[in-house]
Amino acid sequence: MEPGSDLGLGDSPLHRYLDGEFWRLKNELRRVLGGCPLFRHRYDLSLDEMRALTFQRVTFTMGLPLLKRAIQEQEFVINTPCENAEKMYIGNAMYGNYAAVFAQLIINGRSQGPHCFIVPVRDEDGNLYPGVTAIDMMYKEGLHGVDNGILIFDKVRIPRENLLDKFGSVTPEGQYHSRIKNKSARFNAMLAALTPSRLAVTFQAMGAMKLGLTIAIRYSHSRRQFGPKAKEEVKIIEHQTQTLRLMPHLATALALTFASRYAGVLLDEDVFHGKELVDSRPLQALVAGLKAYSTWENIRCLQDCRECTGGMGYMMENRISGLKCDTDVFVTFEGDNVVLLQVVVRELLAQYTKQYEERPITSLLQSWAKSGGDKLRTSFLAFNMDTVGNLTFLLKAVNFRERVLQRSLVARIYYKVMTKKEDFFSAWNSCLHHVASLSLAHIHRVTLEQFSLAVRRCPDQEDQALLMKFCLLYGTRLVFQERAWYLEHKYLTPRASMRIRTQLLDLCDSVKDDALRVISAFNIPHTSLHAPIAGITNPLAAWAFYPAPLLSPAREGARSRRPKLEAKL
């Protein structure tokens, strides 16, 4: 018996490909945490009990030698936490011994902008130091294991060494030094430090999606309801609406796996090359956008998982409801999603301006006019109906949308600010819907591109064929949901648009069995899965148990493509 097999873990080329570079570490963590009683899913504890358990879990995990080894490198992240200007929502404010506090650094009456300080808030016995007040914000929708609190400081004295001096330091004589002379550039440098934690939120949102989808898809392949007269009822995965609700989310979870890995690699490279994050503005924009996109997708995905599992999905025992409540906060923390979409677009416009900055104004307008021609050049593709199902067509379509939205936004803001003399804030504000659309269009394009590249690079031919189906589904979903825009811009004809709808329905239907292979390759330990409706027994909720669906004979999805294999089976 393979180690870990009691946790429902597997190991195949697809498992490893979805895990990526760190598959060994991930497998080790799955075995250690999945087998540890501390990590059993709990939802029946009081607020205090849940907080205490979370503390134990964190202590246990951070003490694991394998993790200590792995994170001694990934340090820049840990040293730069940040809370919002009002000092609210501080995690672990009720128990922590130290706080990392952003405060204006004022020397000889002159402000050098916000800097980060380490402030001791409690002694070893947990008593607050004089001048420190902590208020517990108590009950939230979810994340009950971590308290959120408010910290108030009344003239608390800390040693000079407690200034984190990455961006600025003070000599014993009170002289301020910083490599970054401009105060607002210095503030931006500090904000850049949010990039790794935003990427971490993306990974957490993806993890929640994978967990929810695994439960909902296993149940859908097991629970039966309705069917042809006088015959056995069909599995609910057979209902068209069920596949239409679940399969696009599964395709999105895969797409995000590769897009966020791409961002992770870029971030790693920057860190290893000692590059300041502030110099990687395109990366900051990418991560801000991925955080917004993935956390919104997660909310939609879990809501559909909840609804697709009916009353069973409403019971905490089955995990999905709790996930929803815990991850709901992702859309507004570490930067509100609507604000992050604006961060993305500011960066896109900065690139655009750079591109045109030395040309006269007329060329800017000219380039806007050009986007009309651009539209005509590429739109003929949609008239040939067969190309709609082609990945190249889908890639071109999302690319086209991003470019047109970008150029038209530039033109609108230029007109408002330069011609109509509106102040920048009003001009920008009256284009916010446009800004949000462009931002998501950008992230969609990058995500589809990264998914396509990952399909191309997949070493196993059968896995590649499987991933290709989901990649097509993902691209089709993107074009489908924005088909009104493509019709408005005559990039799709009405017939091609209807064809996209049929294609979406057909693809969802065609991947519903492959879905079992994909969720198996997510490789979630049974102890984390927990849900009886996903086939995990629990004597306390025998009423919720549904047997796990069997994975069809190895790689059925790929068989039809490889008749040679078929003979062997």
Next chain:
Amino acid sequence: MEPGSDLGLGDSPLHRYLDGEFWRLKNELRRVLGGCPLFRHRYDLSLDEMRALTFQRVTFTMGLPLLKRAIQEQEFVINTPCENAEKMYIGNAMYGNYAAVFAQLIINGRSQGPHCFIVPVRDEDGNLYPGVTAIDMMYKEGLHGVDNGILIFDKVRIPRENLLDKFGSVTPEGQYHSRIKNKSARFNAMLAALTPSRLAVTFQAMGAMKLGLTIAIRYSHSRRQFGPKAKEEVKIIEHQTQTLRLMPHLATALALTFASRYAGVLLDEDVFHGKELVDSRPLQALVAGLKAYSTWENIRCLQDCRECTGGMGYMMENRISGLKCDTDVFVTFEGDNVVLLQVVVRELLAQYTKQYEERPITSLLQSWAKSGGDKLRTSFLAFNMDTVGNLTFLLKAVNFRERVLQRSLVARIYYKVMTKKEDFFSAWNSCLHHVASLSLAHIHRVTLEQFSLAVRRCPDQEDQALLMKFCLLYGTRLVFQERAWYLEHKYLTPRASMRIRTQLLDLCDSVKDDALRVISAFNIPHTSLHAPIAGITNPLAAWAFYPAPLLSPAREGARSRRPKLEAKL
């Protein structure tokens, strides 16, 4: 000081118009429940405490003389509860003394179909009777005040009189009698009894929307963030994305107010005229559709309210998170929404078939062909850009969409079943997405029509002007969200479609101050509102307090339309 003013209640023509016929009773209830400490918002209790409190609340409410008077009539509802076939999810299963149980009635070995029986499950001391087992399903996402359990009966004997004999009775000699001879018609008659409770869910969903919107809109008019350089930050309601997210929900809450009242009046008339609900199939379809539509709208609305209030909205203190968790179950209980959409369409098709049943098959196909002509006849409207903002255009558009979807669905199913000889289940299943679209299109049409009628009937001219704006917004939202379909069917030109987008943005911006008048007319007692971010003080969470926004000088929204008034102010 007006009675009830400490609860933040008001009384104006608009307040009464939104309340409708029963405004006196509603006001009385607001005062009694709003002033009673039992009904203070609680989220800090254990499961057992929450259940005990809910029991006290129900006992108190049902004992109110004013309510006893009012519901001695609304009886049919109370006598016909129903649980699903597996006897799971039974509310109050852990404490109740009696259960209403649907069971197959078998007499002399012959089944007469399911009938409803009153089964005593516990004695006065709460001990289960022999043969009865009750299992607690424990923790759910929300609705912690009501337990859900499983009841199992092992040969429990009950007197013959305990059969609820509305649809069938048994004589002491064991003879079965029923007015409805057909067994499946009899089952349908019993299902019809679900109609009043489905309508009740619609009202609850609407109530949650109104509560969430009141909190989110008050906060948005009070909290400030971002703004023009070197000036005061603006109220977040000024952000284009904020109005775009909240105002359409407010318009929908108003639309649902009048659509559900319409259904309620029909139901009342039927009950008063002694009509069997089973004979009101269009009403059943309407209520099934309204339940699905309103509960989904509620989920989306509360999610936006939560996100629009940021981290504050995540705190239980501010009410929205708890509402989300409590009402999430509405989309799958009392009939899963996806199933209910099918109920709606079966009724629409039954009407259609009736209309054509005596004509030959060719006329059916002919009528399908006619819908093409229909399309051309009405679509020219969209070419004249000015008509897009016209309520008549919007009403025609939603009407057109319903008819085309209905005819094309008939044609598709006819082709699959009659020509291709598919079994009905497969044919229906492969059209489920189409079915769902038609069903919602039907409900959208009825809802917009009822809203328009309510605007027309509004006795106060200024209130009428106010409601008209929101009615236009609601119609614009409906056409906007389906604009791809209208473009595919050439009912909108690309230019008209873009115009719809602009119109939506402009309307959302133009009603953002009027929104304060609307939520004030929802007339929710401060004790129910509870949220500090909505201006309700709470010494336990002083950190969350934001002062309530002031209602602008009386009826500002209407001033521009009535210059005479302006002179007086």
